[in-house]
Amino acid sequence: MFDLQSIRSDFPILERTVGGHPLCYLDSANTSQKPRQVVQAIEEHYLQHNANVARAMHLLGGEATEAFEGARQKLADFIGAAGADEVVFTKNATESLNLAAHSLGASLRPGDEVVISVMEHHSNIVPWQMVCERTGATLRWFDVTDDGRLDLDAAERDGLINDNTKIVSLTWVSNVLGTVNPVRTLADQAHAVGAVMVLDACQGVPQLPTDVTELGIDLMAFTGHKMVGPTGIGVLWGRADLLAQLPPFLGGGEMIEVVRMTGSTFAPPPHRFEAGTPPIAQAVGLGAAVDYLTAIGMAQVAAREQHITGCALRRLADVEGLTVLGPTELADRGGAISFTLDGVHPHDVMQILDSKGVAIRGGHHCARPLHERMGVQSSSRASGYLYTTEAEIETLAEALDYTRDFFTGRRPL
Amino acid sequence: MSVEAMYQEIILDHYRERHHAGLREPYQAEVHHVNPTCGDELTLRVKVENDQIIDVSYDAVGCSISQASTSVMTDLVIGHDVGGALALHDEFLEMMQSRGRIEPNEDHLEDAIAFAGVAKFPARVKCALLGWAGLRDALLRVQNEQSDEEN
Numbered sequence: 001m002f003d004l005q006s007i008r009s010d011f012p013i014l015e016r017t018v019g020g021h022p023l024c025y026l027d028s029a030n031t032s033q034k035p036r037q038v039v040q041a042i043e044e045h046y047l048q049h050n051a052n053v054a055r056a057m058h059l060l061g062g063e064a065t066e067a068f069e070g071a072r073q074k075l076a077d078f079i080g081a082a083g084a085d086e087v088v089f090t091k092n093a094t095e096s097l098n099l100a101a102h103s104l105g106a107s108l109r110p111g112d113e114v115v116i117s118v119m120e121h122h123s124n125i126v127p128w129q130m131v132c133e134r135t136g137a138t139l140r141w142f143d144v145t146d147d148g149r150l151d152l153d154a155a156e157r158d159g160l161i162n163d164n165t166k167i168v169s170l171t172w173v174s175n176v177l178g179t180v181n182p183v184r185t186l187a188d189q190a191h192a193v194g195a196v197m198v199l200d201a202c203q204g205v206p207q208l209p210t211d212v213t214e215l216g217i218d219l220m221a222f223t224g225h226k227m228v229g230p231t232g233i234g235v236l237w238g239r240a241d242l243l244a245q246l247p248p249f250l251g252g253g254e255m256i257e258v259v260r261m262t263g264s265t266f267a268p269p270p271h272r273f274e275a276g277t278p279p280i281a282q283a284v285g286l287g288a289a290v291d292y293l294t295a296i297g298m299a300q301v302a303a304r305e306q307h308i309t310g311c312a313l314r315r316l317a318d319v320e321g322l323t324v325l326g327p328t329e330l331a332d333r334g335g336a337i338s339f340t341l342d343g344v345h346p347h348d349v350m351q352i353l354d355s356k357g358v359a360i361r362g363g364h365h366c367a368r369p370l371h372e373r374m375g376v377q378s379s380s381r382a383s384g385y386l387y388t389t390e391a392e393i394e395t396l397a398e399a400l401d402y403t404r405d406f407f408t409g410r411r412p413l
Numbered sequence: 414m415s416v417e418a419m420y421q422e423i424i425l426d427h428y429r430e431r432h433h434a435g436l437r438e439p440y441q442a443e444v445h446h447v448n449p450t451c452g453d454e455l456t457l458r459v460k461v462e463n464d465q466i467i468d469v470s471y472d473a474v475g476c477s478i479s480q481a482s483t484s485v486m487t488d489l490v491i492g493h494d495v496g497g498a499l500a501l502h503d504e505f506l507e508m509m510q511s512r513g514r515i516e517p518n519e520d521h522l523e524d525a526i527a528f529a530g531v532a533k534f535p536a537r538v539k540c541a542l543l544g545w546a547g548l549r550d551a552l553l554r555v556q557n558e559q560s561d562e563e564n
Binding site: 344345346347348351352354355362363364368371377378406407409 | 415416417419420425428429450451452453454474475476477478480534537540
């Protein structure tokens, strides 16, 4: 059962005050807070089991390796992977997507097409721009409708996914609009023309039960720090047979089989893609994060997100001058709510809210093309997680009323 | 210092009614500056004659701090000689980088001293500097073109 008070007591930071106000942390799509269990797992690893992995042959090396590879298995189980060797540890989701772009992109030729969308985070745009530039392939993208959904009709009309398409790389859940994309349908379209389907799951894996087989995808990137895990670790999941075909990304220790001065051969996946000492303690922490979320149950986490998002959409609709970017209905919608407030720049919204203990994000949220498409320079974004309360949504709404009145001169200084 | 105190009345007044806004012809130099972290953008033009700044015109999107700071800056530097305007830039920059430790000279900076409080909010310093950095860039371009012509 979902025990909110018990969950909140696992996150000591939620007891902090900011400027004399209780912290109201609504920036979880940016990074989530960490429960004591995750921090303690990292501490325990460093203080009792620390050694390098794979290459250290002593007892501690064995313990560290077991902890690191054990975390890999936990991640594999968490996302429904066929095995631990399908899970590659990286330093963050951005590196995962760069790895995907670099290694998949190695076989691109002029005339080939890569398809992304205008709602992508910069980390799912720039690596593909770079690989297209390098190989002469063409980058194309889905537009969005005015209510913030992928424009599937226009894509079909324009033959966006066609016989030239080699890679389709899309986000599962928009970090700005909250839109949940029809991944399975899109993956089927990609596969129908022989293309590889890459998924940016940064906002999906933390909030939704994840099964890579049901999603029907080939590669999936996500990050640890948005799912109550530590910073410094990301994941690239890949179908075993696809990973086995891909060339390495970074070269160095750990990723090799035999090194000679005249040339080297490479280790099988996942180690082929993990050059150098990996994020060991971070993997242990992420494993603990997976245990934490699994104990609560991802179905419960997702249901809670729906509940809080519903509360927030209803309450924010009452804030005068506020316009939500993206879907205002709960259907196929995640928890990130971006909005504009008439007459107040998002940077100023953030500043006034911060003075009241309310932490949100203001700016373009690493999605400048999407903001341009929606006709706004930037926006404010509130995003909760499993520890968010209805009272915090009320605090947010009241602080937004205050902010609007402050800047429009309705409230004396 | 409270955030309400940071937003001085002068700042809010200039935000609601920006002085010298809009792009005008003719001009000697045009620059485009952005603040990538928050997405603020500024296009700024300067018109200089006989070393006097005749006009500063601009088109900008951004927060109250960046908008008001640019507006106050145009009030200050229009009519100034180029060297004097660059000196004001340096004085404003020093105040903004002081984390509130420098007592600003009101005789020089006039309304721009309202931004002294912003210096205590490090995340907002770049906002206040956007217009000034654009002005400096534009004036240096005018100077470079003049020295190129003289050579």
